[in-house]
Amino acid sequence: NAGVTQTPKFRILKIGQSMTLQCTQDMNHNYMYWYRQDPGMGLKLIYYSVGAGITDKGEVPNGYNVSRSTTEDFPLRLELAAPSQTSVYFCASQSPPEAATNEKLFFGSGTQLSVL
Amino acid sequence: LAKTTQPISMDSYEGQEVNITCSHNNIATNDYITWYQQFPSQGPRFIIQGYKTKVTNEVASLFIPADRKSSTLSLPRVSLSDTAVYYCLVGSNTGGFKTIFGAGTRLFVKA
Numbered sequence: 001n002a003g004v005t006q007t008p009k010f011r012i013l014k015i016g017q018s019m020t021l022q023c024t025q026d027m028n029h030n031y032m033y034w035y036r037q038d039p040g041m042g043l044k045l046i047y048y049s050v051g052a053g054i055t056d057k058g059e060v061p062n063g064y065n066v067s068r069s070t071t072e073d074f075p076l077r078l079e080l081a082a083p084s085q086t087s088v089y090f091c092a093s094q095s096p097p098e099a100a101t102n103e104k105l106f107f108g109s110g111t112q113l114s115v116l
Numbered sequence: 117l118a119k120t121t122q123p124i125s126m127d128s129y130e131g132q133e134v135n136i137t138c139s140h141n142n143i144a145t146n147d148y149i150t151w152y153q154q155f156p157s158q159g160p161r162f163i164i165q166g167y168k169t170k171v172t173n174e175v176a177s178l179f180i181p182a183d184r185k186s187s188t189l190s191l192p193r194v195s196l197s198d199t200a201v202y203y204c205l206v207g208s209n210t211g212g213f214k215t216i217f218g219a220g221t222r223l224f225v226k227a
Contacts, residue, residue, distance in 0.1 A: 042201075043160070044217075048215070058216075088157075092159065107160055110158070
């Protein structure tokens with residue numbers, strides 16, 4: 001059971017470049033999230049999804065886009081990379097509300113992104 | 117969503133018990149209290165969750181008073197490896213709704 005898998009682990013982008021951060025989970029969780037964490041700071045919610053075909057903005061969505069075509073995958077797209085997007089990005093999924101482990105978030109290992 | 121307030125940082129020594137308190141004055145009737153632990157360069161991981169009174173697992177205890185306006189995460193006999201950031205979250209039982217993390221509490225365990 002792999003849990004939540006993020007790729008790549010590290011990436012360096014030039015200003016203006018685009019890239020997609022991949023996230024996939026094999027736990028059949030409906031809810032998925034993207035967070036960013038700047039050095040020494042807490043996590044900020046970028047986008048979240050409550051199921052395939054449904055996405056919504058979090059606290060800091062500007063400069064990002066997401067899609068959720070399947071239950072398993074929740075990619076995060078950066079269209080025009082800027083230095084302010086240098087951060088560590090975490091994807092998470094959440095068990096369904098009727099499960100005993102309600103509200104428990106499972107996180108991936110993160111993607112460290114630098115925009116130079 | 118109920119707002120939470122935690123101390124920014126705490127120091128402790130190996131072998132001591134550490135208590136981290138989280139205030140959540142606006143907690144709703146259906147809200148659960150959940151704590152996460154984050155080590156450097158890793159994603160947060162679930163520690164413990166509770167609704168009222170006391171919950172204990174192999175890692176920690178969670179104390180919740182009757183009014184539920186605060187909660188205390190208790191780590192018994194900490195070791196150097198417990199140095200991490202601890203986050204308190206309050207959310208409803210429906211799950212999947214814009215789960216927001218606060219700044220967390222940075223715990224430093226010294227030898």
